[in-house]
Amino acid sequence: MQRILVFFVFLMLVSCNFFESKEKRTQEMINAELREMDWNSIDSYPxxxxxxxxxxxxxxxxxxxxxxxxxxxxxxxxxxxxxxxxxxxxxxxxxxxxxxxxxxxxxxxxxxxxxxxxxxxxxxxxxxxxxxxxxxxxxxxxxxxxxxxxxxxxxxxx
CATH class of the missing domain: 3.30.1150 (Fusion Protein Consisting Of Minor Coat Protein, Glycine Rich Linker, Tola, And A His Tag; Chain: A; Domain 2)
Structure with missing residues (x-):
């Protein structure tokens, strides 16, 4: 029973880190896109x-x-x-x-x-x-x- 509990806690820690890194990667992609964007031009005029x-x-x-x-x-x-x-x-x-x-x-x-x-x-x-x-x-x-x-x-x- 104790092994199952340790395994369950380990699984939760790994899965939390998985989601955190996915969120971090998404944020890094967004930041890279924002840095590359040409802020001096528009896609359509007023x-x-x-x-x-x-x-x-x-x-x-x-x-x-x-x-x-x-x-x-x-x-x-x-x-x-x-x-x-x-x-x-x-x-x-x-x-x-x-x-x-x-x-x-x-x-x-x-x-x-x-x-x-x-x-x-x-x-x-x-x-x-x-x-x-x-x-x-x-x-x-x-x-x-x-x-x-x-x-x-x-x-x-x-």
Whole structure:
């Protein structure tokens, strides 16, 4: 009876170590996969409802860029932005589309002269991006991820 009990205890210890090592191997495989993953690229771009989610990545990118540029342009055409300058003023609007598809302005890069001439500019840009129709977030391995974009906006000069 004692031999059976010792054998049973031995069997339990070996089986626990078997599961532990299997779990450890799985974790090591996951860590290796994460180290090899290209975190600077996405599998699919953020999409508006009328963009084709089954299209190639390049077609998705074009659809997204066209739609967001068109919407942004339409919204900003409601305002007259004119700057006193010898050269065309370009403003870079940097924004993030989060994993839920919400847009957040990160930065608006512009000359100090633009800020002096149009102090309300940042508010108009931010509000116009918040009113964009729903967007499905970008995907990486089927998981929604946040993505960062930059739109250059050219302002007319007098």
């Amino acid at each position: 999409l508006f409802l009328d963009c084709d989610e089954t299209a190639t990545k390049q077609v998705q990118k074009q659809c997204f860029e066209q739609k967001i540029t068109r919407y942004f342009e339409t919204t900003l055409n409601e305002f007259e932005f004119t700057v006193d300058s010898d050269k065309n003023a370009i403003v870079d609007v940097i924004f993030v589309i989060d994993a839920e598809g919400k847009i957040n302005v990160v930065d608006i890069v512009k000359d100090a002269s633009i800020l002096r001439q149009m102090p309300e500019f940042d508010g108009i840009i931010t509000q116009s991006l918040k009113n964009i129709p729903p967007i499905a977030p970008a995907l990486k391995r089927g998981i929604p991820v946040k993505t960062k974009f930059k739109i250059p906006v050219q302002l007319n000069t007098k």
